[in-house]
Amino acid sequence: xxxxxxxxxxxxxxxxxxxxxxxxxxxxxxxxxxxxxxxxxxxxxxxxxxxxxxxxxxxxxxxxxxxxxxxxxxxxxxxxxxxxxxxxxxxxxxxxxxxxxxxxxxxxxxxxxxxxxxxxxxxxxxxxxxxxxxxxxxxxxxxxxxxxxxxxxxxxxxxxxxxxxxxxxxxxxxxxxxxxxxxxxxxxxxxxxxxxxxxxxxxxxxxxxxxxxxxxxxxxxxxxxxxxxxxxxxxxxxxxxxxxxxxxxxxxxxxxxxxxxxxxxxxxxxxxxxxxxxxxxxxxxxxxxxxxxxxxxxxxxxxxxxxxxxxxxxxxxxxxxxxxxxx
Numbered sequence: 001x002x003x004x005x006x007x008x009x010x011x012x013x014x015x016x017x018x019x020x021x022x023x024x025x026x027x028x029x030x031x032x033x034x035x036x037x038x039x040x041x042x043x044x045x046x047x048x049x050x051x052x053x054x055x056x057x058x059x060x061x062x063x064x065x066x067x068x069x070x071x072x073x074x075x076x077x078x079x080x081x082x083x084x085x086x087x088x089x090x091x092x093x094x095x096x097x098x099x100x101x102x103x104x105x106x107x108x109x110x111x112x113x114x115x116x117x118x119x120x121x122x123x124x125x126x127x128x129x130x131x132x133x134x135x136x137x138x139x140x141x142x143x144x145x146x147x148x149x150x151x152x153x154x155x156x157x158x159x160x161x162x163x164x165x166x167x168x169x170x171x172x173x174x175x176x177x178x179x180x181x182x183x184x185x186x187x188x189x190x191x192x193x194x195x196x197x198x199x200x201x202x203x204x205x206x207x208x209x210x211x212x213x214x215x216x217x218x219x220x221x222x223x224x225x226x227x228x229x230x231x232x233x234x235x236x237x238x239x240x241x242x243x244x245x246x247x248x249x250x251x252x253x254x255x256x257x258x259x260x261x262x263x264x265x266x267x268x269x270x271x272x273x274x275x276x277x278x279x280x281x282x283x284x285x286x287x288x289x290x291x292x293x294x295x296x297x298x299x300x301x302x303x304x305x306x307x308x309x310x311x312x313x314x315x316x317x318x319x320x321x322x323x324x325x326x327x
Contacts, residue, residue: 001311004319011035018204018301019046019197021225024316027236027292030229038197038300049182051196051222052298053210054283055276059151062217063101063263064248065158065173070097071244077101082138085161092138099141100150101262102252106139107150120279123219124188124211131156131214143256148218155217166216179230183223188213196222197300199280204301207280219276225298232287232294239289249289271313275306284309293317
């Protein structure tokens with residue numbers, strides 16, 4: 001495993017020419033480590049503004065938008081969807097928003113009608129009609145079962161209930177609040193976005209960018225390392241006074257493991273964290289609100305970064321802030 005003071009050699013060995021952006025974040029400052037190329041063919045280096053697909057790190061951001069509706073008194077976490085949303089298609093849905101936020105709705109990991117014959121861009125053609133058809137009868141609330149379907153449904157409910165595109169709602173409720181200035185949700189059929197890195201499969205072959213329609217709430221956000229660092233610094237600065245941010249970090253009253261806040265996983269040390277992966281990108285965010293330190297890793301190759309990220313974060317927690325300056 002690498003050490004904070006000697007990351008460059010390890011990054012070259014493990015990731016080669018592919019891009020990795022790391023941020024060590026404290027309340028006072030951010031230390032960045034940038035490595036590799038945002039696009040190998042054009043030899044374009046990654047920078048702090050390079051956009052990455054953050055995959056399932058989208059989920060806690062979707063959760064924050066849900067909590068904004070709860071704080072406004074329009075939604076409740078503990079009321080079944082069938083009672084709360086007067087939509088005929090939800091008449092059989094007996095789980096609550098809290099169940100969806102904590103992956104305890106009983107909904108499967110993926111909708112049964114999601115076409116998986118081509119995994120290069122599996123969510124692109126999955127729209128409103130497909131999501132409605134997949135709901136069918138209610139799932140039985142159960143113990144933890146990680147569900148992309150559940151978080152896709154949360155994003156769809158936001159858009160359907162407020163009659164605004166999920167992308168615009170995220171801009172208003174989440175990105176602006178967290179000072180994520182370049183983060184965005186690409187349109188379902190968007191062409192290549194300026195500043196978005198090329199993604200590479202684990203075998204280093206370039207792959208298509210994932211596009212999302214009705215399941216955007218599960219994984220559609222793209223963001224830069226500066227966006228993600230700004231998110232953490234906003235949390236550290238405002239969670240004590242912003243009731244919505246405080247709720248976002250507060251553990252839910254769950255009876256089984258894993259422990260969770262609305263959207264964030266919790267480990268034994270009560271670090272908040274979430275990882276993400278798409279066909280060509282991987283990501284990790286982990287932070288301690290108590291110690292006001294966090295770490296972000298974004299990469300444009302589908303090589304998991306969670307294990308190494310947790311090791312580096314533990315080193316960062318045990319280090320004086322000034323050590324990060326040696327990156």
